[in-house]
Amino acid sequence: MLINGGAAVSVLAFAGSLASKDRVTTDQLSAIAGSLIWFASGVASSALTAFFSYLTNFFYLVANAAHLRLPDFPYVAPTRQFVRRQRIGRIFHGLALLTALAALFLFLIGMYEVKEAIKHLNY
Numbered sequence: 001m002l003i004n005g006g007a008a009v010s011v012l013a014f015a016g017s018l019a020s021k022d023r024v025t026t027d028q029l030s031a032i033a034g035s036l037i038w039f040a041s042g043v044a045s046s047a048l049t050a051f052f053s054y055l056t057n058f059f060y061l062v063a064n065a066a067h068l069r070l071p072d073f074p075y076v077a078p079t080r081q082f083v084r085r086q087r088i089g090r091i092f093h094g095l096a097l098l099t100a101l102a103a104l105f106l107f108l109i110g111m112y113e114v115k116e117a118i119k120h121l122n123y
Contacts, residue, residue, distance in 0.1 A: 001103070004107050008036055011036055011114060039106070042106035049103060
């Protein structure tokens with residue numbers, strides 16, 4: 001979330017600096033500002049990662065609470081609820097990993113878009 005948010009702030013500051021000098025056209029500024037959608041999507045993906053991480057931990061916790069307590073070793077045994085909640089936790093775990101990778105990928109796309117826009121500034 002920090003890298004995408006920081007990149008968005010940097011692009012906004014850069015575009016503002018260019019706009020104040022009146023040496024670039026609005027189309028050129030628009031190309032730079034267009035990269036903000038990638039960074040904003042990266043922030044949203046990071047927020048989903050945090051949400052899925054919370055759900056992962058929640059379902060792993062309630063899965064462990066669903067163990068059957070035994071008086072002898074191994075002291076616990078899995079129940080149907082444990083297996084189901086563990087499976088749901090693994091699904092959210094996978095979703096958290098996917099959205100974290102998506103946030104990184106969106107950052108890389110945004111950086112590429114900024115590079116291409118700057119290359120065509122003819123400043």
